[in-house]
Amino acid sequence: MMQDIIHQYLRPSKKFPHVWCPGCGDGIVLSAIVRAIHSLGKSKNETVLVSGIGCSSRAPVYVDFPALHGTHGRALAFATGIKMANPELTVVVITGDGDGLAIGGNHFIHACRRNIDITAVVFNNSIYGMTGGQYSPTMKVNDYGATAPYGNIERPFDVCDLASAAGANFVARATAYHAIMLEKFIKMGIAKKGLSIIDVITPCPTLYSFYNKAGKNIDMMESIRDRTITIQKAEQLSDAEKEDKIVVGIFANRDFPEYTGIYSDLMERAKRSVKDEELL
Amino acid sequence: MAKKTKYLYIKKNWCKQCMFCVEFCPRDVIEVGEDGYPRIVDITKCRECTLCISLCPEFAIITEPEVTEQLEVR
Ligand SMILES: Cc1ncc(C[n+]2csc(CCOP(=O)(O)OP(=O)(O)O)c2C)c(N)n1
Ligand code: SF4
Ligand code: SF4
Numbered sequence: 028m029m030q031d032i033i034h035q036y037l038r039p040s041k042k043f044p045h046v047w048c049p050g051c052g053d054g055i056v057l058s059a060i061v062r063a064i065h066s067l068g069k070s071k072n073e074t075v076l077v078s079g080i081g082c083s084s085r086a087p088v089y090v091d092f093p094a095l096h097g098t099h100g101r102a103l104a105f106a107t108g109i110k111m112a113n114p115e116l117t118v119v120v121i122t123g124d125g126d127g128l129a130i131g132g133n134h135f136i137h138a139c140r141r142n143i144d145i146t147a148v149v150f151n152n153s154i155y156g157m158t159g160g161q162y163s164p165t166m167k168v169n170d171y172g173a174t175a176p177y178g179n180i181e182r183p184f185d186v187c188d189l190a191s192a193a194g195a196n197f198v199a200r201a202t203a204y205h206a207i208m209l210e211k212f213i214k215m216g217i218a219k220k221g222l223s224i225i226d227v228i229t230p231c232p233t234l235y236s237f238y239n240k241a242g243k244n245i246d247m248m249e250s251i252r253d254r255t256i257t258i259q260k261a262e263q264l265s266d267a268e269k270e271d272k273i274v275v276g277i278f279a280n281r282d283f284p285e286y287t288g289i290y291s292d293l294m295e296r297a298k299r300s301v302k303d304e305e306l307l
Numbered sequence: 308m309a310k311k312t313k314y315l316y317i318k319k320n321w322c323k324q325c326m327f328c329v330e331f332c333p334r335d336v337i338e339v340g341e342d343g344y345p346r347i348v349d350i351t352k353c354r355e356c357t358l359c360i361s362l363c364p365e366f367a368i369i370t371e372p373e374v375t376e377q378l379e380v381r
């Protein structure tokens with residue numbers, strides 16, 4: 028029979044149901060993260076969840092792992108500190124598109140550039156949920172938000188292109204609807220040495236839907252499902268045809284040197300050169 | 308090892324009635340009950356694909372009787 032996993036990890040002190048709106052994708056993504064960690068056989072004590080601020084960043088509050096619910100935009104910076112001090116820990120970052128790509132955009136590209144062994148899951152709903160529906164750097168052109176009443180005029184980041192160009196070892200995209208694919212990509216990301224970015228397209232049926240008349244819970248989920256195509260399929264389409272599509276799959280899977288490893292080599296070299304000097 | 312019998316339980320006091328489980332179950336195992344909450348209509352049709360539990364944002368679908376018992380107080 029199917030194994031009950033998420034319930035083994037819920038924080039005993041927390042009240043449920045959680046705070047997220049009905050039909051919000053955040054709970055789905057959180058349970059995929061927990062199943063991925065579980066399936067890798069990682070114990071609670073060797074895994075740390077780190078988040079910033081936002082609806083999505085509340086996720087670590089609900090599960091019983093050591094966690095740091097930090098300040099807005101700084102999840103990857105805190106996670107870098109944790110990983111540098113304790114390279115043996117598995118560090119998983121939970122961040123929103125606002126948290127990770129707007130205020131935290133610089134930390135994002137530099138974490139990718141350093142290729143430090145952390146897995147970051149971007150809960151990408153293209154809006155600031157927690158603060159009332161302002162547009163985020165992943166919102167599509169002509170979508171609406173509280174700060175884009177006439178339609179968004181800024182082109183969005185493609186999270187996967189950005190992460191790949193900046194140097195992350197593992198880059199993939201899934202959606203909250205494709206929860207089983209999502210679990211698989213998170214698992215691959217955690218197993219991979221180096222920085223892993225998992226971009227997850229997830230519904231905000233409250234604020235995104237309000238500003239974009241995107242319908243109720245099921246409408247948003249169906250829209251995500253129906254717009255999703257694979258990388259192979261996307262290669263056959265023109266830019267115009269791809270405009271509204273969600274391209275899922277693995278965008279990068281490679282083995283650039285990882286930062287904590289390079290750093291520990293540096294420490295060795297530094298110690299050796301100090302010793303050499305002492306001999307003089 | 309004997310195969311355990313199929314089991315699914317909807318914890319109504321956690322469910323927020325998004326109806327993802329009802330809508331997306333490929334086997335129509337779950338439907339909307341008279342009280343407006345999902346209910347299991349025919350567990351024998353379930354092929355244990357795990358989609359409903361993966362798509363439940365509320366962790367409200369339980370797959371083991373012992374867990375249902377443990378969570379009763381929450
Ligand atoms: C330094 C700072 N600036 C601004 C805020 C206000 N703030 C809180 S959450 C948030 C955006 C959240 O958006 P996102 O990360 O996409 O998460 P979501 O709520 O959509 O899951 C902002 C701007 C803050 N808490 N701290
Ligand atoms: S406002 Fe949007 S992102 Fe925030 S909990 Fe509600 S549905 Fe989820
Ligand atoms: S998916 Fe979960 S929260 Fe949604 S209706 Fe089903 S049991 Fe309730």
Ligand code: SF4
Nearest residue numbers: 332353354356357359
């Ligand atoms: S496990 Fe699959 S077949 Fe069974 S009730 Fe859930 S969604 Fe339906």
